Amino acid sequence: MLVVALDPPVREKGRRKTSLLVEELDKYVSGYKIGLPFLIKHGRRGIRELRKSTEKPIIVDLKLADIGDVMAEVLRHLARLGVDAVIAHAFTGYTGALEDLSKASMATGVGLIIVVSMSHRGSEEYIDRHVDEFLELAARIRAKGVVAPATRPRVIRHVREVLGDTVEIYSPGIGIQGAEPGSALCAGANYEIVGRLITRSGNPGETARAIREMQLERWLKCRG
Amino acid sequence: MLVVALDPPVREKGRRKTSLLVEELDKYVSGYKIGLPFLIKHGRRGIRELRKSTEKPIIVDLKLADIGDVMAEVLRHLARLGVDAVIAHAFTGYTGALEDLSKASMATGVGLIIVVSMSHRGSEEYIDRHVDEFLELAARIRAKGVVAPATRPRVIRHVREVLGDTVEIYSPGIGIQGAEPGSALCAGANYEIVGRLITRSGNPGETARAIREMQLERWLKCRG
Numbered sequence: 001m002l003v004v005a006l007d008p009p010v011r012e013k014g015r016r017k018t019s020l021l022v023e024e025l026d027k028y029v030s031g032y033k034i035g036l037p038f039l040i041k042h043g044r045r046g047i048r049e050l051r052k053s054t055e056k057p058i059i060v061d062l063k064l065a066d067i068g069d070v071m072a073e074v075l076r077h078l079a080r081l082g083v084d085a086v087i088a089h090a091f092t093g094y095t096g097a098l099e100d101l102s103k104a105s106m107a108t109g110v111g112l113i114i115v116v117s118m119s120h121r122g123s124e125e126y127i128d129r130h131v132d133e134f135l136e137l138a139a140r141i142r143a144k145g146v147v148a149p150a151t152r153p154r155v156i157r158h159v160r161e162v163l164g165d166t167v168e169i170y171s172p173g174i175g176i177q178g179a180e181p182g183s184a185l186c187a188g189a190n191y192e193i194v195g196r197l198i199t200r201s202g203n204p205g206e207t208a209r210a211i212r213e214m215q216l217e218r219w220l221k222c223r224g
Numbered sequence: 225m226l227v228v229a230l231d232p233p234v235r236e237k238g239r240r241k242t243s244l245l246v247e248e249l250d251k252y253v254s255g256y257k258i259g260l261p262f263l264i265k266h267g268r269r270g271i272r273e274l275r276k277s278t279e280k281p282i283i284v285d286l287k288l289a290d291i292g293d294v295m296a297e298v299l300r301h302l303a304r305l306g307v308d309a310v311i312a313h314a315f316t317g318y319t320g321a322l323e324d325l326s327k328a329s330m331a332t333g334v335g336l337i338i339v340v341s342m343s344h345r346g347s348e349e350y351i352d353r354h355v356d357e358f359l360e361l362a363a364r365i366r367a368k369g370v371v372a373p374a375t376r377p378r379v380i381r382h383v384r385e386v387l388g389d390t391v392e393i394y395s396p397g398i399g400i401q402g403a404e405p406g407s408a409l410c411a412g413a414n415y416e417i418v419g420r421l422i423t424r425s426g427n428p429g430e431t432a433r434a435i436r437e438m439q440l441e442r443w444l445k446c447r448g
Contacts, residue, residue, distance in 0.1 A: 007294070035290070035294065036286065036288075036290070036294065036298050037294065037297055037298060037301070039263065039264070040263070040268055040298065040301055040302075041268075041301075043267035043268070043269075044264055044265075044267070045267075062260065062286075063288075063289045063290050064260075064287075065287045065289045065313055065315075066259070066260070066287050067342065067343060067344045068344060068346075070231070070259065070260065070261065073261055074260050074261060074264065077261070077264055077265075078264075089289055089313075089315070090350075091313075091315045091350045091351060092342065092344070092346055092347070092350075092351070093344075093345075093346025093347060093348070093349030093350055093351070094346050094349060095344065095345040095346040095349070096344030096345045096346045096347075097342075097344055097346040097347075098346070099346070118291065118316065118321075119291060120291045120292060120316070120317075120319065120320030120321055121317075121319040121320045122292075122316055122317025122318050122319040122320045122321040122322070122323070123316070123317060123320075123321075124317070125317030125318060125319070125357075126314075126315050126316075126317055126354055126357070127315060127316070127317070130350055133349075133350070
């Protein structure tokens with residue numbers, strides 16, 4: 001139920017090596033998410049090393065939003081590095097975009113997770129006006145999951161109502177961005193994504209353990 | 225008027241080295257565009273090497289579409305590698321997204337180019353329904369340029385009408401994707417972006433020269 005976003009600030013030096021961080025975190029988490037800052041800093045070699053240091057799922061969050069050819073090419077390459085899923089935007093549409101990406105996803109077995117809403121306020125300007133269309137699209141391409149932010153629990157509940165248990169819901173926005181651990185799970189998410197709260201902690205393993213406990217406690221309360 | 229997209233197929237081996245390709249192309253082109261396939265294959269070292277091999281503008285096209293913090297972080301890192309501009313989507317909105325990216329752009333001098341329409345058919349599903357809002361947004365954040373596809377000249381003409389000469393227009397979609405060299409310039413674009421037609425040619429320098437000639441010829445005709 002806890003996915004850790006491992007992205008480092010690109011300029012920061014002397015941080016824990018990713019493999020050491022993963023060693024501390026591995027027993028508390030369901031998987032890892034890495035994005036552009038990780039890719040720029042560590043390159044594909046960094047992804048390979050992360051793959052060697054854990055058997056938990058690795059989700060690559062480049063928020064793909066390009067034409068189909070380019071996205072499929074990127075996905076096929078990530079497949080060879082052993083990643084488990086990629087995150088793509090819905091707003092580039094089906095024809096010539098997610099259509100091609102989903103074919104590459106099925107051919108390689110790399111899962112596709114689709115952004116249907118984001119955690120920042122600007123998500124309401126355009127993205128959130130299309131949530132229902134994006135959910136139809138997610139169903140059409142048989143997405144493994146969707147991203148819906150913990151900062152907007154109403155959207156999470158809506159996703160769960162519309163798509164039932166056919167997709168996993170991943171929720172960023174816990175911690176620094178304002179939502180409390182467990183709150184997205186209570187709204188219907190499967191996974192809460194936590195980044196800096198854990199990776200910038202003096203004791204990441206202990207922080208991850210404590211967040212899991214908070215998640216469980218809140219979840220048990222809202223279910224009961 | 226000609227920008228070359230240098231992205232290599234990630235898996236292809238034994239291609240010309242980027243620096244050799246650039247040496248052949250440099251006198252015919254206005255700049256270079258690189259994206260995720262380039263970044264995955266060559267890493268930040270590849271960007272540094274490209275920077276060393278040309279004084280022409282380097283545009284990094286990651287089609288940024290993340291929360292503001294992440295996009296600003298990526299832009300600041302690319303600034304240190306000497307890139308001249310980045311391409312971002314308009315879709316993520318202003319507040320907490322392009323707002324932060326444009327501040328980082330002004331602070332670093334790295335230009336911001338905003339996607340207002342794309343070359344694939346799926347662009348009509350969501351993106352193209354917001355073109356006018358995206359143009360307002362581009363003006364608001366003082367974007368250096370916008371991306372509008374050669375495959376949709378009507379959109380290019382519309383951008384030019386609405387924003388006048390306050391922005392540069394970059395047009396992908398020439399060549400493999402169907403539009404003819406010069407056609408986007410005639411509709412009002414400043415730059416046509418050409419990729420595979422040049423990079424997969426047996427003689428990239430000669431192909432670039434020939435495309436420039438086709439651009440000029442068509443442009444002179446449509447202006448006359």
